[in-house]
Amino acid sequence: xxxxxxxxxxxxxxxxxCQLCLLDLEEELLTLAEKLQIAYFMEASRAxxxxxxxxxxxxxxxxxxxxxxxxxxxxxxxxxLVAIGTCAASGGIQALRNFAAVEDYAAQVYDRPExxxxxxxxxxxxxHVPVDLELxxxxxxxxxxxDAVVAFLHGRRLPQESASVCLECKRRGNxxxxxxxxxxxxxxxxxxxxxxxxxxxxRGCYGCFGPKETPNTSSLSRWxxxxxxxxxxxxVRAFRQFYANAKxxxxxxxxxxxxxxG
Amino acid sequence: MTGKKTIKVxxxxxxxxxxxxxxxxxxxxxxxxxxxxxEPPRFFEAFLRGRRFTEAPDLTARIxxxxxxxxxxxxxxxxxxxxxxxVEGPLRDLRRLLYCGEWIESHALHVFLLHAPxxxxxxxxxxxxxxxxxxxxxxxxxxxxxMSSCP
Ligand code: SF4
Ligand code: SF4
Numbered sequence: 001x002x003x004x005x006x007x008x009x010x011x012x013x014x015x016x017x018c019q020l021c022l023l024d025l026e027e028e029l030l031t032l033a034e035k036l037q038i039a040y041f042m043e044a045s046r047a048x049x050x051x052x053x054x055x056x057x058x059x060x061x062x063x064x065x066x067x068x069x070x071x072x073x074x075x076x077x078x079x080x081l082v083a084i085g086t087c088a089a090s091g092g093i094q095a096l097r098n099f100a101a102v103e104d105y106a107a108q109v110y111d112r113p114e115x116x117x118x119x120x121x122x123x124x125x126x127x128h129v130p131v132d133l134e135l136x137x138x139x140x141x142x143x144x145x146x147d148a149v150v151a152f153l154h155g156r157r158l159p160q161e162s163a164s165v166c167l168e169c170k171r172r173g174n175x176x177x178x179x180x181x182x183x184x185x186x187x188x189x190x191x192x193x194x195x196x197x198x199x200x201x202x203r204g205c206y207g208c209f210g211p212k213e214t215p216n217t218s219s220l221s222r223w224x225x226x227x228x229x230x231x232x233x234x235x236v237r238a239f240r241q242f243y244a245n246a247k248x249x250x251x252x253x254x255x256x257x258x259x260x261x262g
Numbered sequence: 263m264t265g266k267k268t269i270k271v272x273x274x275x276x277x278x279x280x281x282x283x284x285x286x287x288x289x290x291x292x293x294x295x296x297x298x299x300x301e302p303p304r305f306f307e308a309f310l311r312g313r314r315f316t317e318a319p320d321l322t323a324r325i326x327x328x329x330x331x332x333x334x335x336x337x338x339x340x341x342x343x344x345x346x347x348x349v350e351g352p353l354r355d356l357r358r359l360l361y362c363g364e365w366i367e368s369h370a371l372h373v374f375l376l377h378a379p380x381x382x383x384x385x386x387x388x389x390x391x392x393x394x395x396x397x398x399x400x401x402x403x404x405x406x407x408x409m410s411s412c413p
Binding site: 011012013014015016017018019020023026027029030033038041042043044045046047063064067092093094096097100102104105106108109110116118122138139206237241242 | 273274275276277278279280302303304305306307308309311313314317320321324325326327328330371375376379385386387388389391398
């Protein structure tokens with residue numbers, strides 16, 4: 001039998017939700033385990049095989065001084081590196097600290113904040129090492145994770161999603177919560193991939209798959225403020241959620257913050 | 263049991279979070295135990311300040327990927343308490359159903375995929391499935407999606 005490619009799954013600052021997408025594959029996971037050698041995957045196994053690894057899936061953001069070296073080691077040991085999920089691709093919800101002073105945050109939460117060793121910002125993997133592919137979503141859809149692994153096995157490129165969540169809404173025949181019910185929805189500026197999960201259940205999208213290609217955030221903000229009566233503070237919070245650290249959303253949230261501050 | 267033994271696990275496997283364990287055993291008794299959690303902080307308590315109360319459940323759901331509903335529900339209860347709201351009737355029943363659904367799901371995951379390999383002497387569920395395919399096939403065939411919280 002030909003050598004099976006080695007798979008490694010790494011955790012940085014995260015909730016484990018993205019790695020769980022792999023375990024959630026259930027029976028498909030067993031098939032994957034035949035095609036790949038599961039060489040390092042602490043969430044699933046205590047068996048550890050030495051690198052180098054053919055495919056590395058990295059979950060989590062870079063947020064501690066140790067991570068700075070660790071991510072270099074992971075990159076060196078990996079042939080193909082995929083950042084999985086919002087934390088790894090953008091910094092995650094913990095990147096909200098990038099808009100505050102991390103010392104203040106630490107003092108609000110811990111009795112002995114001086115014991116913590118953390119970086120001022122929570123950042124995506126791509127800010128530190130070259131990344132071969134990014135999968136977005138908090139968490140990504142498990143079929144996307146499977147598709148990425150299968151694409152790797154077949155040496156095929158995975159097409160990147162460029163459409164917005166609105167397109168998925170239309171495909172499902174949803175009634176638009178924004179236009180019909182006046183619910184603020186980030187769908188028009190958010191990357192498709194979740195299958196319009198929230199709008200399907202009559203909720204506004206909160207952007208956990210990140211900004212789509214060329215998102216018109218300022219136009220959506222205008223809609224929110226003029227038609228829904230949202231305040232500047234509401235707009236800051238709308239764009240400062242799971243993808244707060246993504247360029248387009250960061251710029252939009254800051255625009256409303258600074259106008260307000262004068 | 264006599265003699266000395268040291269158990270050192272640098273990275274605990276098959277759990278959410280990162281930890282290490284050190285045990286020194288002398289004559290069958292634990293003489294020293296050290297447990298370290300080195301999971302980096304994410305500062306949920308800090309960034310929740312200044313958010314709208316309606317946002318707390320979605321934000322706190324990301325504390326743990328294995329049991330997001332537990333955090334979601336706790337945040338919901340906290341907000342209701344703060345506002346003096348009591349949820350009863352079918353809505354409460356529905357919530358209970360959601361909560362219990364996750365409870366079953368996360369326990370199925372723990373029992374079959376995360377803990378069973380230890381009790382049966384395997385490194386992981388993949389090895390275990392070779393000898394006992396039913397351990398992995400049973401929950402996914404009888405209760406499809408039971409071990410899944412991914413969309
Ligand atoms: S992207 Fe979301 S689901 Fe994935 S590890 Fe981060 S918080 Fe968890
Ligand atoms: S509900 Fe949201 S995502 Fe769906 S079509 Fe309307 S704006 Fe777009």
